[in-house]
Amino acid sequence: MSDISFVRTEMLPQQAPPATSVGVIGWMRANLFSGWLNSVLSVVSGAFILYVVWFLLSWTLSPTWAAASLNECREILAGHEGACWGVIRDRWVQLLFGFYPSELYWRPILTFVLLFVALAPVLFSEKVPAKLIYFSAAFPFIMPWMLWGGTIWGPLTAAAGFVIGYVVFKAVDRAVGSLAGIIAGVAASLVWWLLLAGPVSGTLGDVLNIGLTPVESRYFGGMMLSITIGVVAIACSLPIGIVLALGRRSDLLIVKSLCVGFIEFIRGVPLITLLFVASTLLNIFMPPGTNFDIIMRVIIMATLFASAYMAEVIRGGLAALPKGQYEGADSLGLDYWQSQRLVIMPQALKISIPGIVSTFIGLFKDTTLVSVIGLLDPLGLSNAIRADAAWNGVVWELYGFIAFLFFVFCFSMSRYSMYLERKLRTDHH
């Protein structure tokens, strides 16, 4: 009887996994057909998706691009269901630019491109030269000049107000103190803007008339109007919101009650009410003959509205910071503004990113509400386009196109915020 024992001396070669557990089949077995209930659900929902996609495709792919009226579309389709894309071919430029003079389209387009140049140092700070931030600072003055035209002295004198305010602040700050400096600086700027800027820019304009063809607000419309209102309100609401959030957490009684009052009042009122105030009530209160630009009024209202929400979002971020962060900043000997700037805000804003971007997206979509006060944003224009006898009755194509435009913008904002969150993630999980 021999002692037979078996000890394998070499490893067996690895075998490929069974074909049913890898690749497409494996994935489907694991995710779609892992039990009889799941299999049934998969088949049913798959059929449903196919049906919807098939319907949408056959509706979308319709040869009506060249049609000049709804009736022509119907002739082309000859009884089949299908979209009438002729209306988009006929009116897409109008949906983008409203009534802006067509020979000046380069101005909004260039402004739009420059907007991204100006945003680059803010959005992608590590990928662009740091010097570009100067252009970002100048952009708020370039943008209205490009869009509305007029002499170049208007924006220049407006910018000079900030310089004057800063110079006065520095001088008084050194002589008397920082609070007096701030008050004097703001007062100097206000005096300049309210009393001197107009005459000065007028005189300069008479002496040296450099400028672009003026375009009045009533010619603004379509996507361009939405973007103008949205971008300005977004850009202004973030800083105002930060100030309001800090004010609400402040120990100074008056500052605190002012901020709380403002935030609660604005949040307690629907945006559409504010828009009606902007379009009708202000008209009645102001003396006859006052021409206070309607788009400007709407932008101000939208900004105030968004800043109140922004303030609460940022306050949420501030509240989420552990108390130790505040105490740590204090223990380093930082004063209030230094600790906010170097320790508190970078963390609080990072926490608030999803909320901030949500507010931005909400604000951008809210700009369509201006159609109820007679401004021709894309939705208002869709109504005006349907009032053309050739296109009366077209609904889905117009709304679909507008929805697509808005989706592009809102989706990009959303993706950017996710990128930013990944970039700023400092935990090491």
Next chain:
Amino acid sequence: MKKSVFLGALTVAGLAAGVAAAGTLEDVKARGKLRCGVTTGLVGFAAPDANGHWDGFDVGMCRAVAAAVLGDGEAVEFVPTTGKTRFTALASGEVDLLARNTTWTYSRDVDLKFEFVGTNYYDGQGFMVPKALGVSSAKELDGATVCIQTGTTTELNLADFFRANNISYEPVPIETNAEAQQQFLAGACDVYTTDASGLAATRATFENPGDFVVLPEIISKEPLAPLVRHGDSEWADVARWTLNALIAAEEYGITSANIDELAKGTNNPEINRVLGTEGNLGEMLGLSADWAYKAIKVNGNYGELFEKTIGSNTPIGLSRGLNAQWTDGGLLYSPPFR
């Protein structure tokens, strides 16, 4: 304007106070443009084309007034207004003239302090039903579901009509005309009711207009009229007599085709007075002698404007009906030019 872009937030309203409230006529002349309030879009009455050029029946009124005052039918800034903003826009001076298919009612005239300058379109509320319903009179609509725009006078007229005839209905509230078309076509309601001109325009857009009928009953009076602010009679006169000039021109046979011929002088003293070759009517109004000539020249007379924008050869296909000259059994009746 450019300043307000930057300083709007800071500009105290009072700064601009003290602008002398001169007459609207002087304001318009000084500005060189007429600001005319129109709808944000209503088929046949006012709509921008693909190039942003406004066109339509109400728009024609704006252009005629602009031509009478400024000599140029293109010298108009169109201010789109909604049903909610139109009256404030006029009251606050944002527009000089409101030509926005607005019904002339007692309270708007007296209480809201406006001055209607004469009816440019006599409308009335009607009903549209699918032919398959087999209804030939609105009085047979007992128990019907009715698509109705909320917050309008049509809603109240509807309730009155059904109560007066002692029949019942079920309202389906909708917000806009576009929504109404979709709901009605989808069969959400048996009946769609709005102004007869609107019904005609809506029916014209249907794929099979023949499947729907507009019932004969007209249950309300909707005199659509251009209006101006109270208390500026000179300006109201300009608007009123521009409209009258268009109506009178049709009555006297002045058309855009023969107006140049007639303006050289005719044997008819009334035509001569309208066209300014005789008398000083233009001077009385504070305008040039040929103001009416220019106003008629832009769109032709009332009948030509009607046919071009909403008449039977357009997709809307409205017949003149009440809007015919009094000589043809309609209600159009211009006071004499004397």
